[in-house]
Each structure stands twice: as structure tokens, then as C-alpha cells.
Amino acid sequence: MSQNQIKEKVLNIIRDHKIGVLSSVENNKPHSRYMTFFNDELTLYTPTSGKTEKIDEIEKNPNVHILIGYDNEGLGDSYLEISGTSKINDSNELKDKLWNESFEKWFEGPKDPNYLILQIKPESIRLMNNNGEPPQELSL
Template sequence: MSQQEVRTKVEKLLENHAVGTMATIKGNKPHTRFMTFFHDNLKLYAATSKETDKIEEIEANPYTHILIGYGGDGYGDEYVDYQGKVSVNHSEDLKKKLWTEKMEPWFESPDDPNYIILEMEPIQVRLMTNQVGDEPKEVEL
């Protein structure tokens, strides 16, 4: 599979699967939660509250591991294995761009001071399958 084919498959998985798991470190142990992700090419974004545990965890260790795209249909499903470095993006334009009505139970509006955007800069991105003999395919960054 060519590098362009791998990248296209990864981008398609990111486009079609917004929910994935995001792991951080809490008390020197892994801490994983489901998150909704937005993407721009291979950069990921996630909305969250600045009052969550993950903010303290990211301040202590800004690295994350994300799994996204698994359809749950069984063995052989493709998914994205994503390692990245997290920062808080303070762009008001980005907050408005990513805002959806589905966020209203947690935030008053895109101007809510607790509403922040996590930005994940990719360090390693791999296309994974669960098929025997099919090795992970790394995206060249």
C-alpha cells in the first residue's frame, strides 16, 4: 500500500469516526476516556472544560495516545493508532468553528469561559487492522 493510500485511509477513518479513546497519565497510571474529535488533516481537536482532570494531567504530561475509527464489526476492522502532543488552543475563531448545539448541556455558548479546545499535534500515526499478518502502516508526517 502506498503512503498516499495509507494517509487517505487514515483521513477517511478520522472523517467517518468522531468518537475515540484518549489516554493521559493520572497519578503515574494510564487514564482513558471517550472523546469526540474534530480533525484538520492529521491534527486532532477536542472540546472540553477547563475544569476537567485531563487539563491537570496534560499540564503534567502533554503526551496522549488516541484510538479512533474502530467500527466494532469484528476482527479485521481498520482503526487509527495516534500518538500526539496536546496543547490548549485559545483561538476564539476555532472555538466558534467547532461549536455544535450538542455541547449546550455542558457549555452556555462558544464564549463560555470553561469551554476550551485541546489541540493534538501528531507524533506518530498508524493505520491498524486486526488481520493476521497485516502489519501496522505508519503515516509519514
């Protein structure tokens, strides 16, 4: 599979799957939770509260790992393993762009100071379980 084909498949999985698992590091151990992801090409964004543990974890160690894409249709479902670095992005423009009414459970609105966006820049992306092929790495 060519790098262009891998990238196309990766982008399709990211666009089609909004829920994934974000793992950060807490006390030198992985700490995982489900998150909602948005993307701009290969850069991922996920909303979070400034009051959560993950903010402290990422400030101490920005390395994160994401699993996204599994369809629950069988053992051969394609998914991605993404390793990267995360930083807090509190740009009002980005917060407005990503705002969704479903966030009202946690935030008073897009101007809520606790409403933050984690921005994840991938360092490696592996396409897993793609039609029985071995894992494919996207060159970044």
C-alpha cells in the first residue's frame, strides 16, 4: 500500500470516528479515557475541562497515545494507533469552531474559561487491521 493510500485511509478513519481513547501519563503509568475527537488533516483536537486530571498530566508530560476507529463489527476492523504530543489550545476561534450544544453538559458556553481544547500533533500513526494486512505506518 502506498503512503498516499495509507494517508487516505487514515484520514477516512479519523473523519468517520469521533470517539476514541486518549492515554496520557500519570505517575509514570498510562491513564486512559474516552474522548471526542475533531481533526484538521492529521492534527487532532479534543475538548476538555481545565479542571480535569488530564490537564495536569499533559502539562507534566505532553506525550499521548490515541486509539480510534474500531467499528465493533469483528476482529478485522481497521483502527489507528496514534502517538504524539499534546498541548492546551485556548484559542477563542478554535473553541467557537468546535463548540457543540452537547458540550453544555460540562460548560456554560464557548467562552467558559474551563472549556479548553487539547491539540494533538501526531509523531507516528499506524493503520491496524486493514483487510488482514500487517500494520502500516504513515510517514509524517
